[in-house]
Amino acid sequence: MLASGSSGNCALLATEKTCLLVDAGLSFKELSKRLAAIGEEPGRIDAIVITHEHSDHISGLARFTRKVPVPVYLTRLTAPSIDWENATPRIESFQAGTSFAIGDIEIDSFTIPHDAIDPVGFCFRAQGVKVGLVTDLGYIPDSIKFHLRGSHVLMLESNHDLEMLKVGPYPWAVKQRVMSRNGHLANDVVGDFVRHEFDSSTATLILGHLSEHNNHPEIVRLVAQQALDRRGLATKLVIAGQKEATEVFQF
Ligand SMILES: [Zn+2]
Numbered sequence: 001m002l003a004s005g006s007s008g009n010c011a012l013l014a015t016e017k018t019c020l021l022v023d024a025g026l027s028f029k030e031l032s033k034r035l036a037a038i039g040e041e042p043g044r045i046d047a048i049v050i051t052h053e054h055s056d057h058i059s060g061l062a063r064f065t066r067k068v069p070v071p072v073y074l075t076r077l078t079a080p081s082i083d084w085e086n087a088t089p090r091i092e093s094f095q096a097g098t099s100f101a102i103g104d105i106e107i108d109s110f111t112i113p114h115d116a117i118d119p120v121g122f123c124f125r126a127q128g129v130k131v132g133l134v135t136d137l138g139y140i141p142d143s144i145k146f147h148l149r150g151s152h153v154l155m156l157e158s159n160h161d162l163e164m165l166k167v168g169p170y171p172w173a174v175k176q177r178v179m180s181r182n183g184h185l186a187n188d189v190v191g192d193f194v195r196h197e198f199d200s201s202t203a204t205l206i207l208g209h210l211s212e213h214n215n216h217p218e219i220v221r222l223v224a225q226q227a228l229d230r231r232g233l234a235t236k237l238v239i240a241g242q243k244e245a246t247e248v249f250q251f
């Protein structure tokens with residue numbers, strides 16, 4: 001995870017043959033810096049896959065594709081909502097819920113409940129490794145739990161602490177939006193998921209998209225770790241943040 005949070009999201013997935021960005025919510029300069037820190041560079045990217053059109057996921061997209069002309073994969077309904085600033089890149093649109101491949105990475109897309117035009121989560125598969133990535137969702141429908149099963153690495157949103165959100169600085173309408181079935185996942189919902197339905201064979205659980213004002217990494221860690229401990233799981237727990245990239249997970 002190069003960045004995760006309400007002011008910028010971007011992940012890198014790579015095999016020896018194929019290098020993908022998932023979302024492009026970092027400036028070109030910041031993205032270049034974070035790629036350099038892990039021995040990568042913008043020119044190595046083969047394609048960008050987009051989850052939805054909210055600015056924290058696409059703010060760096062138009063500029064990146066002007067500098068590095070890579071194809072952008074996004075859903076058929078999301079595509080027209082992006083402002084390309086007069087330099088539309090190669091668009092590869094897909095129907096939400098379908099599967100496709102980029103190089104040697106196979107990608108399953110699935111619809112997620114969130115207040116965007118046509119938001120999706122993804123599972124990526126290559127060389128027997130499966131990575132699930134889903135953020136920006138108001139709740140976790142059974143269909144998504146099914147998709148995420150068998151992930152070796154699972155990146156999931158743990159957006160807010162419900163009590164902090166309630167007493168926090170947001171206007172009431174925004175609080176209602178965040179808490180709604182099309183908003184964002186609360187820490188406790190993630191805790192319940194880990195306690196009851198999380199796949200025990202998942203080796204690494206990354207929690208991210210933390211609210212800057214209504215959450216704290218230590219609360220996220222505590223809630224998830226208690227749930228893992230309750231099940232006696234030794235899953236590696238990583239909290240992804242806004243200011244720096246996580247470690248690189250290699251298989
Ligand atoms: Zn977001």
Ligand SMILES: [Zn+2]
Pocket residue numbers: 052054114116136
């Ligand atoms: Zn969003």
